[in-house]
Amino acid sequence: xxxxxxxxxxxxxxxxxxxxxxxxxxxxxxxxxIEDRYFFESGLHTEQLEHSQxxxxxxxxxxxxxxxxxxxxxxxxxxRIDAEDSERTHADIRELSYIHAADDWEVRAGIRKVFxxxxxxxxxxxxxxQTDGVENLxxxxxxxxxxLNLSLVKDWGIVDLYVLPGFRERTFSGRESRLRxxxxxxxxxxxxxxxxxxxHVDLAVRWSHSLSNYDIGTYWFHGTNRDPILTSFxxxxxxxxxxxxxxxxxxxxxxxxxxxxxxxxxxxxxxDSSTEDFWATQAGFEYTYVGIFDSAADLGILVEYSWDSRxxxxxxxxxxxxxxxxxxxxxxxxxxxxxxxxLMGFGTDLDHNAYSFLVEANRRFGDNFKASLDIRxxxxxxxxxxxxxxxxxxxxxxxxxxxx
Numbered sequence: 012x013x014x015x016x017x018x019x020x021x022x023x024x025x026x027x028x029x030x031x032x033x034x035x036x037x038x039x040x041x042x043x044x045i046e047d048r049y050f051f052e053s054g055l056h057t058e059q060l061e062h063s064q065x066x067x068x069x070x071x072x073x074x075x076x077x078x079x080x081x082x083x084x085x086x087x088x089x090x091r092i093d094a095e096d097s098e099r100t101h102a103d104i105r106e107l108s109y110i111h112a113a114d115d116w117e118v119r120a121g122i123r124k125v126f127x128x129x130x131x132x133x134x135x136x137x138x139x140x141q142t143d144g145v146e147n148l149x150x151x152x153x154x155x156x157x158x159l160n161l162s163l164v165k166d167w168g169i170v171d172l173y174v175l176p177g178f179r180e181r182t183f184s185g186r187e188s189r190l191r192x193x194x195x196x197x198x199x200x201x202x203x204x205x206x207x208x209x210x211h212v213d214l215a216v217r218w219s220h221s222l223s224n225y226d227i228g229t230y231w232f233h234g235t236n237r238d239p240i241l242t243s244f245x246x247x248x249x250x251x252x253x254x255x256x257x258x259x260x261x262x263x264x265x266x267x268x269x270x271x272x273x274x275x276x277x278x279x280x281x282x283d284s285s286t287e288d289f290w291a292t293q294a295g296f297e298y299t300y301v302g303i304f305d306s307a308a309d310l311g312i313l314v315e316y317s318w319d320s321r322x323x324x325x326x327x328x329x330x331x332x333x334x335x336x337x338x339x340x341x342x343x344x345x346x347x348x349x350x351x352x353x354l355m356g357f358g359t360d361l362d363h364n365a366y367s368f369l370v371e372a373n374r375r376f377g378d379n380f381k382a383s384l385d386i387r388x389x390x391x392x393x394x395x396x397x398x399x400x401x402x403x404x405x406x407x408x409x410x411x412x413x414x415x
Contacts, residue, residue: 365391
């Protein structure tokens with residue numbers, strides 16, 4: 012992955028520390044995790060790793076606070092070493108940011124992660140940070156993004172203004188990796204619509220507000236599209252993919268309504284670029300049965316539907332893999348002292364025979380350990396379908412994290 016240009020950020024941080032009050036508070040925390048994935052079948056491609064994949068990750072966090080808590084600095088690096096997949100061995104700065112809070116405004120500067128959205132199975136509204144594609148395939152792991160953010164707190168809502176200097180290219184799995192596409196992405200073949208390349212300054216503004224039982228957010232983003240257009244070309248005897256990052260304007264809306272035991276969720280975006288413009292929507296609900304079978308546990312039933320006006324795409328198009336898909340799920344929160352929780356989900360493409368199934372379960376042990384179990388199954392009978400390349404990648408993953 013391309014290195015972050017953080018020289019100026021580090022210099023600014025050093026200056027802030029040198030002027031901080033002597034009564035500053037320091038905290039050091041973080042987690043170290045080990046995990047092992049076991050794939051039930053051999054990969055679709057002969058060069059892919061075999062059944063077992065073990066890795067170690069570390070994510071420490073250093074936090075400084077001074078001026079009665081009005082000023083703080085957070086540093087959160089991340090590193091993973093994978094025993095089988097060299098592409099998955101990588102490092103990143105997830106956060107290196109300074110925050111100053113006043114009575115009705117807040118300024119945040121540095122490298123940060125910002126999440127927008129409310130739905131469970133796809134995060135359409137989330138646009139600020141680039142996806143860390145070698146971590147997992149669900150798109151929930153993000154790279155740190157350099158930014159300057161001014162947040163204004165008003166009676167009629169919160170307005171966030173963003174200036175985003177610099178761009179992070181997406182990370183992709185390598186030749187030996189599992190959970191990868193049919194064609195490899197050449198990380199050296201990258202082009203941009205903007206003449207500024209990965210130094211283009213992006214802009215965003217977001218308004219969010221809570222009205223009674225409704226949480227509403229809407230935004231406009233102008234800058235480099237985080238989703239690259241992948242086009243194939245011949246490289247020696249192999250057909251590979253090159254990346255092209257175009258400029259875009261994206262408008263987004265996310266709404267969540269809490270009505271008794273019902274949680275209604277809606278996300279929609281409109282994206283306009285030189286190659287296409289489209290609408291996409293993810294919407295659904297979660298209904299919670301509180302205290303099932305006279306116990307402390309709660310059972311949630313999740314239903315979501317995704318639609319994309321581009322229709323279905325393949326490795327050589329800019330379509331969507333969630334163009335007409337239905338997701339069903341169930342969440343069990345045991346509400347015990349160990350914070351035990353289980354999420355099960357099933358997704359199906361309503362246009363043809365393709366589906367996925369997942370189980371995510373976790374439980375704390377003592378005050379410092381958390382164990383997690385993840386199971387995923389994929390099935391597709393259509394070679395042009397994006398999920399077809401994953402049909403041999405059903406896996407079970409066990410992980411143990413120590414929090415300090």
